[in-house]
Amino acid sequence: MDPSFREREDEEDEDAYWRERDAWDEALYFNPHQTHGAICICHEGCAIRDWLVVTGPERGNIWLDDRANDGGLLPHESGARRVTFGAWYLDWLATAEREVDGRKLGVGL
Secondary structure, three states: OOOOHHHOOOHHHHHHHHHHHHHHHHHHHOOHHHHOOEEEEEEEEOOEEEEEEOOOOOOOEEEEEOHHHOOOEEEOEEOOEEOEHHHHHHHHHHHHHHHHHHHHOOOOO
16 A cells, blocks of 8 residues: 555554655755755745856756745746746846836726
């Protein structure tokens, strides 16, 4: 029988699962070493963040931090290409301009 959480009926087993999961999260999944060499540049909401990688082979690319939703750390991509900081920033500016223009027109108030 698979000992996965959903199949555990014993409350003690469930508590043990969550203790193990929390320890794993703290030791590995949310370990600050996961984002060494990167700078958080944007909070998307709901604890989702964008990171600019500043060292190593991914330098200049944007990575998405979706660990709060168990989505992990993954590169932003456009098609098969990584999203660079320049492309990300120009998109961010265009979005901000549309929002400002919408407010001038009374949209979204």
